[in-house]
Amino acid sequence: xxxxxxxxxxxxxxAFIGLMIAGLxxxxxxxxxxxxxxxxxPGSTGTTGFRINSVGGTPAFDESTWQLTFDGLFRKPAxxxxxxxxxxxxxxxxxxxxxxxxxxxxxVEWTGVTLSEVxxxxxxxxxxxxxxxxxxxxxxxxxxxxxxxxKRDDTVLAHALNGAPLIPDMGSPLRLVLPGTYGYxxxxxxxxxxxxxxxxxxxxGYWEKLGYPADATI
Amino acid sequence: xxxxxxxxxxxxxxxxxHWLYALLFLIVLVSGLxxxxxxxxxxxxxxxxxxxxxHGATGFAMIVVPLLLFALLDRGRxxxxxxxxxxxxxxxxxxxxxxxxxxxxxKREMPPQGRLNAGMKAxxxxxxxxxxxxxxxxxxxxxKTGLPAWLVSRALWLHGFLAICATAxxxxxxxxxxxxxxxxxxxxxxxxxxxxxxxxxxxxxxxWQSMKAEDPPTQRTEDxxx
Numbered sequence: 001x002x003x004x005x006x007x008x009x010x011x012x013x014x015a016f017i018g019l020m021i022a023g024l025x026x027x028x029x030x031x032x033x034x035x036x037x038x039x040x041x042p043g044s045t046g047t048t049g050f051r052i053n054s055v056g057g058t059p060a061f062d063e064s065t066w067q068l069t070f071d072g073l074f075r076k077p078a079x080x081x082x083x084x085x086x087x088x089x090x091x092x093x094x095x096x097x098x099x100x101x102x103x104x105x106x107x108v109e110w111t112g113v114t115l116s117e118v119x120x121x122x123x124x125x126x127x128x129x130x131x132x133x134x135x136x137x138x139x140x141x142x143x144x145x146x147x148x149x150x151k152r153d154d155t156v157l158a159h160a161l162n163g164a165p166l167i168p169d170m171g172s173p174l175r176l177v178l179p180g181t182y183g184y185x186x187x188x189x190x191x192x193x194x195x196x197x198x199x200x201x202x203x204x205g206y207w208e209k210l211g212y213p214a215d216a217t218i
Numbered sequence: 219x220x221x222x223x224x225x226x227x228x229x230x231x232x233x234x235x236h237w238l239y240a241l242l243f244l245i246v247l248v249s250g251l252x253x254x255x256x257x258x259x260x261x262x263x264x265x266x267x268x269x270x271x272x273h274g275a276t277g278f279a280m281i282v283v284p285l286l287l288f289a290l291l292d293r294g295r296x297x298x299x300x301x302x303x304x305x306x307x308x309x310x311x312x313x314x315x316x317x318x319x320x321x322x323x324x325k326r327e328m329p330p331q332g333r334l335n336a337g338m339k340a341x342x343x344x345x346x347x348x349x350x351x352x353x354x355x356x357x358x359x360x361x362k363t364g365l366p367a368w369l370v371s372r373a374l375w376l377h378g379f380l381a382i383c384a385t386a387x388x389x390x391x392x393x394x395x396x397x398x399x400x401x402x403x404x405x406x407x408x409x410x411x412x413x414x415x416x417x418x419x420x421x422x423x424x425x426w427q428s429m430k431a432e433d434p435p436t437q438r439t440e441d442x443x444x
Contacts (some may be wrong), residue, residue, distance in 0.1 A: 011311070012304030012343055019347035023354070026379075027372050050349025052256065055263045098367045101253075102359055139263070210267045218367050 049095070050107040051170045055206065056139025061172050061187050066191075069176065070118065073125040073195035074131075082173055086159065086178075088113045088121070093154045095179035097115070097186075098218055100207075110177045111125040112209035118193065127197045132193035132205075133176050143187050143205030145178055154179045157190060181216040224412030225405075225429050227333065232289035232299070235284035236408055242280040243388065250272040250381055274360045281349055302334055302344045309424075310336040333425040344387060351380045 019085050036194045063082050071077045078099030092111050098104040114132065124131075124147075135141035149155055156177040159166060166172040178185045184207045196203070223435060228236075241438055249269050252258045262269060290298035306314075309329040313334035320345040334342070358373035395401040403417040 009306050009311070010304050012300075012339060013342045015340070016347055019343070020350065023351045023376065026376055027355070027369070052260075054260065096367065098370070102360070102362065102370045102377075104367060104371050131296070190348075207267065211271070212267065216343035 001084055005074055014065070015162065018124045049105060050170065051099070053099070053101075053183075054137065054188065056135070056141060058139035059136045059138070059170045059188075061168060063173070066173060068190070069192045070122045071192070071194055073128040074193075075123040075125055075191075075198060076121075078122055082159075085113065085174070089117055091156065093156055093177070093179070095154060095177075098182060100182040100184055100212065100216070109162050110156050110158040111160035111163070112156040112174070112177065114153060115145070115155045115157065116153065118149060118157065119147075119195075124195050125197075128195040129137075129198050130196050130203050132194045132203055133187040133190050135187055136189045136191040138204065141187060141189075141206045141209070142196075143176070144203040145176075145185070146202075149178060149181075152179075155195075178216075180218060183216060184212060224407065224410075224414045225418045225426065226411055227407040227413040228411050228419075229292055229295050230411070231288050232297055233284055233408055234291070235287045239280060239284050239288070242283065243384070245276045245423050246273055247381075247385065247388075261408070269362075270335075274356055277352055277356050281353060300344075301340045306336065307332075310339065310366075311436075312434065313337075314340065322394065324329075329397070330423045331421065332424070335421065341347065341387065341389065344383075347381050348384055348387075352377065364395070 003148055037158050067084075068080045068085055069078075071082075090111060091114055094109045096104060096106050097108045119131075121191055128147060130144045130146055132142055132144045145155065154177070158177045159173055159176050161167075161170060166175060171190075172187070174184065174190040176187040176190055184205075187205075200215050204214060247424060250367070252262060253266060253273065255270055259266065272337075274401045280344060309331065312329040313331055316322065316326070317337055324330055355373040355377040359377060360379075362370045394403050400417045400421055407413040413422075415426070
C-alpha cells in the first residue's frame with residue numbers, strides 16, 4: 001500500500017470507540033427515552049403495555065360454572081365460585097411488572113385477594129413449604145411460590161388490572177401476582193391452588209422444567 | 219490448476235470468515251424474528267426457551283468462529299485488515315462524504331481508493347461495533363437473573379434496535395451485490411478471491427496500481443499457489 005494515503009488519521013478506531021460510547025450511553029442513560037419507547041411496543045395490548053405470552057392458548061371462562069379449588073395441605077379444603085372468591089377481602093397493590101424477555105410495565109394496579117388471607121382462611125398446614133398454582137389452559141401450566149413469598153402482603157390472586165376485570169388473554173378470571181419476580185411466575189387462568197411440603201429441591205413449574213430458575217427474583 | 223479471474227483481493231481466511239458469518243447471521247436473524255413476532259412467539263410455545271439459548275450460542279459463534287479462522291489460517295492478514303480499516307486517508311474521507319452526498323450513485327468521479335474503499339471500511343467498523351453491542355446486550359438478556367430490571371429492559375430494546383440496524387445493513391449489502399455490476403464483481407471476489415481487473419481499476423485505482431507494480435503480468439490468488 002502507498003503509505004502516503006494511509007498516514008493521516010486513525011478514523012477506524014475512533015469511530016469504533018465512539019460507537020461503543022454511544023451504545024453504553026444508550027444502555028445506562030436516557031431512561032425516559034427507553035421507557036417511552038418500550039410503552040409503544042407494537043406487540044403490546046393497547047394501553048396496558050403488556051405483551052401476550054401463553055403456551056397453551058387462552059381457555060374459555062364461564063362465570064356460572066367456573067370453580068377455584070384449594071387443596072393439598074390446606075386443612076380446610078374448599079371450592080369457590082367466582083362470586084364467592086370476590087366476596088373475600090379485597091386489596092389493591094400497585095407494582096412494576098417485568099417479563100423474563102426483558103420488557104416491562106411500570107406501576108400496574110392489581111386487585112384481588114392476598115395469599116396470606118387465603119392461607120389463614122383455609123388453614124394451611126405448618127408443614128407446607130410451597131403453594132402450587134394450576135392453570136386451566138391446555139398446556140396445564142403450573143408454577144409455585146414458597147411459603148415465605150406467599151406471606152408477603154403483595155402476593156395476590158388478582159382478578160382485575162388497572163381497575164378493570166382481567167381480559168381473557170391476561171389470565172381471566174384469576175392470575176397469580178408475585179411482585180419482584182419475572183412474569184412467568186404470574187400464573188394465568190388459575191383454577192387450583194395446592195399447598196405441598198417439598199424437600200430442598202422445591203417444585204419445578206412449566207418453564208422451570210425447561211431450564212428457567214425456580215427462584216425468579218429480579 | 220485453473221487461474222482465477224482478476225486480481226487477488228481476499229484470502230481464504232477472509233472468504234471463509236465472511237461466509238460463515240453470513241450463515242450464522244441468517245440463523246440469528248430467523249431465530250430472533252421467531253421469538254420477536256407475536257404470532258410466531260406464540261407458535262413456538264415451550265420451544266421458545268430452547269430457541270433463545272441456541273440464538274445466544276449462535277451469536278457467540280458469530281464472534282468466535284471468524285476470529286478462530288483467522289487465528290488458525292492467517293493471523294497476519296487479520297492484523298492487516300484491521301490496520302487498513304483503521305487508517306483513513308484524505309481521499310478516504312473525501313470519498314465517504316461524496317458517497318453520502320450521492321455522488322457515487324450519480325456516476326460522478328470519486329476520489330481514488332485503495333483495496334477497501336471508505337464505504338467498506340465504514341461497514342466493517344459498524345459490523346464490529348454491532349457485534350460487540352449484540353454480545354453485551356445478549357449477555358445481559360441471557361444472564362438476566364439478579365440484574366437490575368431497568369438494565370434488562372434497556373438491553374432488550376438496544377438488542378432489537380441493533381437487530382433492525384443489522385438487517386438494514388444486510389439488505390443494503392444484498393442490493394449492492396446483486397443490483398450493480400461492480401457488486402457482482404465483489405461477490406466473485408468473495409467467492410473465488412479475485413476481483414475483475416476493470417472493477418479494480420475503476421473503483422480501487424490505488425490498490426490496482428500497487429498490485430500491477432508488484433506483479434504486472436499475472437495475478438494469482440492463493441488458491442492457485444502450489
